[in-house]
Amino acid sequence: MLLGLAANRLHHRSDDAALFTFLRACEQGIRELNIGFHAVGRTYDAIAAAEMLKGHKGLVRYPYGREGGLMKLVAEVVGMPDEGRVLDGAIYLTDPVDPSSIFPEALALKRQCVIHGKPFISTVASARDWVEMERIHAGLPRDRHADSLHSYASQTLALIAHDAMKPAMLEFAAANFELLSRYGRRVGTGTTGQKLNEMAWSKGWPAGTLWVSRYNSGPLGGDAQIADLVLEGRCQRAIFFEDPHVARQHEADIQLLERAVTTKTLDVVCMTSPAVVQRWCDAAVRRA
Template sequence: MRIGLAANRLHHATEDAALFRWLRACESGIRDLQLDLHAVGRTHDAIVAAGMLGGYRGLKRYPYGREGGLMKLVAEVVGLEEDTRRLDGAIYLIDPVDPSSTFPEAVALKRQCVIHGKPFISTVASARDWIEQERVLAGLEPDPAADRFFSPEGQTLALIAHDAMKAAMLAFAGEHFDLLSRFARRVGTGTTGQRLNELAWSRGWPADTPWVHRYESGPLGGDAQIADRVLEKRCQRVVFFEDPHVARQHEADIQLLERAVTTVTDDAVCTTSPAMAQRWAEGMAARARRRTA
């Protein structure tokens, strides 16, 4: 599996920066999975300078961002003719106040991952969660250090979908209703929340009890309300089915939620496409089976 890797400057500036926290927690998983990490220049150099992933042949160096390194990752997520120039997803640890995180190549990297159903991972928590998910799906034993990411009973889950993606969200919730019902609390924005409640009531959820606590619709501030919960570490996981093909009138509100997730990088996991949500649900089920076997 080939994964693009980049981190904004803040996330590799000190010994305890986000990039290194992730590598310390997941180096064994990276080696177990034999991931090829295609790292943009400055990120690659920081890993080598820190003495991490020593001797690991799967670490590949790309040009610096200013020389087109991130642009090359975007092209390879889409896929080029050569088999060796095709990425299976990207880990981009974002500093929400770094202007480069809003450059066209950064936005395009996420958009193309979503379009092609590949993981786009922007927080330490998401990266740790994804590594453990892929380990378990590969048949490896669960890592107890990752238990907190797979214990929904104490967590709040946000379920959000753009208009064109609401049907996909309802289908996902219907297929994995029992899993999603294990969360201590579910929250959502206006219409999506109402339709999910109607689904839950049709499945036998008590009619006088909302399955999803509804905030305002996205354009009226629902994304901002959920962002506040994320920042207060009262919402640990966001499943956000984005429609990458349309201009969004409340773009600033959507960016606010995305920035909130990356602000609390160690505490919030974000999934941005139906394909990745399905993969996560499969990983949750596989890990639960192994823990009870």
């Protein structure tokens, strides 16, 4: 596996920064799985200065972001097969108040990951969770240090889908109903929440008992309401099926939710691609 790797300045400027927290937690898994990284300049330099991933041949330095490093990662997510440059996804540890996090290349990196069904990983919790799930798929024993990410009974799961993705969300939730029902609470926005409740009742969930607690629709502030749960530590995982092809009137609200998730980088897992989420579900069932 080969991933793009970048981290905003905040996330590698101190010993306890997010980039180093991720690498300390997952270095063994990275080596076991032989995960390669195309790391943008300053991110690579920080890893080298901290003497992490020493001797790992899969770590390759790319240009600084200002010299096009992040742009090259976008092209490789799409795929440059004639040159042997194809990424399986990207880890971009985002500082939500760093202006570079909304530069075109940063937004395009996420968008192309979603379009091509590849993981876009923007928090430490998401990165740790992804490595653990890939370990499970590889037949490796569970990492007990990752158990806190899978204590579903004490966690809240957000299920959100844009209009064109609502059928995919319903199909996904129905196919993985037993796993999703292990969560202590599920929340959703507007129409998606109602449709998910109707699906749950058809599956035998007690009639009149909500499977998903509904908040407002996205345009009426539902994304902001769920962002508040994230910021208060009352939502630990978000499954967000985004439609990357349509401009949305409430784009600011969507970005607000994404900023809330990256603000809680150590604690919240966010997944945006149906293919990636299904792969997580398959591994989660095996891990349990």
